[in-house]
Amino acid sequence: MKGLARVLGVLACCLATGAWAGDKSGTVKIGVLTDMTGVFSDLTGNGSVEAAKMAIEKFGGKVNGRPVELVFADHQNKADVGLGILRRWYQVDDVDAVFDFANSAVALGAVEITKEFDRVMVPSGVGATDLTGSKCSPNTIHWTWDSYGNANALVKSVMHQGGKKWFFVTVDYAFGHSLEENVTKFVKAAGGTVLGSVRHPLNTSDFSSYLLTAQSSGADVIVLASGGADLSNAIKQAREFGITSDKYKIVAPQFNLAVVHAAGLDATQGLLAAGSMNWTKDETTRAFATELAKRNKGIHPDALQGGVYSSVLAYLGAVEKVGSTDGRKVVEYLKSVPVKDPLLGDGVVRADGRMTHPVQIFQVKSPKESKEPWDYFRTIDTIPGGQAFRPLNESECPLVKASR
Structure with missing residues (x-):
């Protein structure tokens, strides 16, 4: 009996240890x-x-x-x-x-x-x-x-404001491709037109040729489908070419405070973006x-x-x-x-x-509207998570198909 108890004790120890996946420490x-x-x-x-x-x-x-x-x-x-x-x-x-x-x-x-x-x-x-x-x-x-949730929320807002003809300046890898694909789908579904796109490498310093192509396209909405320093550089250079929010609807599906800070409120004011946290809330x-x-x-x-x-x-x-x-x-x-x-x-x-959660629509404040450092976003709309993200009935996920 003592031997059996000892064996059972060892098994219990091993089973308990196994609950902590891969753990040796x-x-x-x-x-x-x-x-x-x-x-x-x-x-x-x-x-x-x-x-x-x-x-x-x-x-x-x-x-x-x-x-x-x-x-x-x-x-x-x-x-x-x-x-x-x-x-x-x-x-x-x-x-x-x-x-x-x-x-x-x-x-x-x-x-x-x-x-x-x-x-x-x-x-x-x-x-x-x-x-x-x-x-x-x-x-x-x-x-x-994800690019579906942000694109869905943004397109609804911009189309409601009259933005019908769209053009993309897109970073050339999976992130940018996903943004462009999703925004395009929503624009066409809402009756808008996509006039074209240009793609730039990650970590681009000179956006002049891409922005000139966008400017000459006849679009009234220009989508900057990139992020980080690329997006900041594109926005600053867009202003130099006269691509500003008083002439175009400039949309950034993946836009962040750090980008506004780097580009400055003078260059970014009026720009429309989607996000899930406004720190001043x-x-x-x-x-x-x-x-x-x-x-x-x-x-x-x-x-x-x-x-x-x-x-x-x-x-x-x-x-x-x-x-x-x-x-x-x-x-x-x-x-x-x-x-x-x-x-x-x-x-x-x-x-x-x-993980679904609300998606907010932001408009970048003007320098006069900003009341404190890093106070850059004004929330103009909130889309419930169940309406923002891709519906499960459209999913290609095998886990969803298996649960049906």
Whole structure:
């Protein structure tokens, strides 16, 4: 009997240990894979790392008695670099969940690796809708924004204001392609016309030829389908060519405070954008933004870094409830309960992995309207999450088809 008890005890120990996927260190380990030095570094980068640290501190630094450890790395906006880091994190460093990503190509490549190791990936600074479409996974939650939600909300608003003829200046990789594809679909469905597009490489310094083509197209709406420093440069140079909000409706589906700050209110005033967090909204968003700005060279955050904070909090809460870092179990739990997101707004994680939440329409303030540093956005409309993001009945996600 003593021998049997000893065997059962060993089995119980092994089963308990196995609940913590890949763990050899006794910690819950979180990774932030992001752009620390490139065009998206002010939108994500160090701010996303600090946002994750703030979430861990808010949670108390432990989950079920296990310390929470944070690692981070710069993927340099190169898929091979990012995926090499990710595989090492899973295989060698026992990282349980990875956040942010800040690059669609890296995030899309990460799906199968994350699934292979049964970990969790939660893209925040990524717009590619394939993450909840054909590339969806039981180990992925797409938390903050995607090009469908932002494009849908923006097109509705701009078409209502009379914008009928559209032209695109698009960054030439998966993120930009997804933006252009989704905006085009909504414009045509609403009776508008797409006159054409030009595509520029990532990290472009000279937009003159692209902007001149847009200006000569006859469009009354010019879509700047890029982000980060590229978007900032495009906006500043557009003003030099007379492409301003009093002559055109200038639309940026992925637009952030850091871009406005870099380009200046004189160049960006009147521009229309979509997003999921205006830091001046209430005491909670203000407190988060003020604290993160102290940690991040004074740069105030919006939804991308806010989404890292709230998704890390949600992940830790799920691990605590499940009693495990098993990737699929944690994701299944988050799909089974309402999400109380303190920054983006409450929502749900759907079968396809999309976390729905309200999407706001912003108009950039004029210099006179801005009352304090980084007070750049005026919210002019809010679209409920259930109306903003791609309906499940349009999804190509195999998980959705399997649940029908």
